[in-house]
Amino acid sequence: MVTVEAWSFGFVLLWFSTLSYYYPVHAADDTNSSLGASFIFGDSLVDAGNNNYLSTLSRANIPPNGIDFKASGGNPTGRYTNGRTIGDIVGEELGIPNYAVPYLAPNSTGRAILYGVNRLGLDIQIDFFNNTRKQFDALLGASKAKDYISKRSIFSITIGANDFLNNYLLPVLSIGARISQSPDAFIDDMISHFRNQLTRLYQLDARKFVVGNVGPIGCIPYQKTINQLNENECVDLANKLAIQYNGRLKDLLTEMNGKLPGSVFVHANVYDLVLELITNYKQYGFTSASKACCGNGGQFAGIIPCGPTSSMCDDRDKHVFWDPYHPSEAANLIIARQLLNGNTKVISPVNLKQLRNL
Template identity: 75%
Template sequence: MESSRRVAYLVLSIILVNWTCLAKAANNTGLGASFIFGDSLVDAGNNNYLQTLSKANIAPNGIDFKASGGNPTGRYSNGRTIGDIVGEELGTSNYAIPFLAPNATGKSILNGVNYASGGGGILNATGRIFVNRIGMDVQVDYFNITRKQFDKLLGPSKAKEYIMKKSIFSVTVGANDFLNNYLLPVLSIGARISESPDAFVDDMINHFRNQLTRLYQLDARKFVIGNVGPIGCIPYQKTLNQLKQDQCVDLPNKLAAQYNGRLKDLLAELNDNLPGSTFVYANVYALVMELITNYKKYGFTTSSKACCGNGGQFAGIIPCGPTSSMCSDRSAHVFWDPYHPSEAANLILAKKLIDGDTSHISPMNLRQLRDH
């Protein structure tokens, strides 16, 4: 009698455990896969596998990244990127895996794949100063490979539904097209003489239209596109131009604002012209500017000095590496290094994109997009 009761308890326990696992899986079905495209703001380690001058797989990068035990992963941050945090908050059980990582095969890709690359841009010439990087055209080519893998893993009809209905495509790109192309003194002086800002932005928008349309043709339907942030306010630009703490460089910010206006129009056009698509515009410029201007309100002590870097008043010339000086309280800095936000800043930005109102993200936020 006692042993049969034990068996009954054991069976009941197994059933309950299975139910719990199924319930968790059901909750996680909210977001199937997170596909991440873009530049170093969201690169999760693709550049580790390239012969490139743009790398972040050196200490102290990743010092606060719990999943690696504080070891560098190739993320250009002390911790998680915005892409990592968004995926976590929306219910994927693992971070999107870098496309070039050797373990980006089989079922590990079902949570999503990260194609982003430090130095990458919309235009193919962008970032050539780094020798190698993956621009948007090649990132879309790489997704085409993943798309075929999904057909093999799930079967064509399930794969199509999973990608169209359950997955989000996030694209954070454009800053390098200005910083490491148009505004780069050595490489672009010829381009700037021959191409006005209007013509350059036109070029970006036309290329980006094609890239996003190609993703749509590969069954992407839910998109979130980040605009270009206030690149004239990053520690690198402020140090280079010897500005005061509360000043930003005018030209890069003007170019970003000009592109952002055109980007908003492009997304409205794509929403109208590509049936069943939802293109969400993430106003990263306004969100980052708010953090930079009102940093004290968010618990930061500085929004002009890099936590990790060397050179000039704002430690803004030499990227973060083993010989860099590092601040004692990483959560008190808006910027981790001369270019990229700290994990503390990424957390605030991500939460506003996930649950924010239409002044931050429109026509809907990321939680609404997931459930749309």
């Protein structure tokens, strides 16, 4: 799901926050199990279907989205990809038996929340988690609920991409933002706000955090199309902004690890993971890292989001991008496994399997 600001602009802002990867909130039926819930905070990359319940042009509950999602029989669920999200794959690999329930779905109450809930824009998401946190107390009792949240649950958060795409990089509307605020000042505000948001989650007993940085947003089909680039080019300004923000984000996570006792903030280097996939796509079995498999408009089918009237490639597992903004299931699978098992170059100080066992 995207941030609140992004929804107000409509379909253009559906970007995939680099792997700003968030995995779906799940939990085991047996609350004595070592597995807890996985709470996902972020954008459309990990939306499990909240867009189904929002008044917005940004919708993925229409075909052919979900065409390869076996759990739904190939029917759309609100996931912005042809199959599983990175969160779905991570949950499966960690041994979690069920997929996330969107926070806005009617069944996201009662014991269903023990499997996790997938939610909206970050400030509102934290407000909603505050409500969910109280439900955990009611379901498990205060002491057991605190243990379940703090010791056995993982909080996955990726923000930042939409802030750039909706401000500095959005055609026409971005001009005012660029004039009124420098990139340094804009990123200062982002980091300051994010520090407060992470602290709020800590105060609600979150302890295990996975934070993805901003991916190479200048390389998505939408950006390449509107800027009329060649196949092997990316938008330089977009990627420079991402790199600048990512440096500040890494410093922030180091700071938070030092000042919040008992917390573990894991840095997921989504930028390098995704750029590697785009740069060396042939080595990973892909035939295209520029063109959207499902979409319309321009050289890379990067203007109009995926829907019933879109053109769609036959070899969906050979495209890095499913639509103008989001990776295919095949790309999600590669990224998710790196986050699960990778070394400290891609995820540090521990990977997701190691974090689960802490």
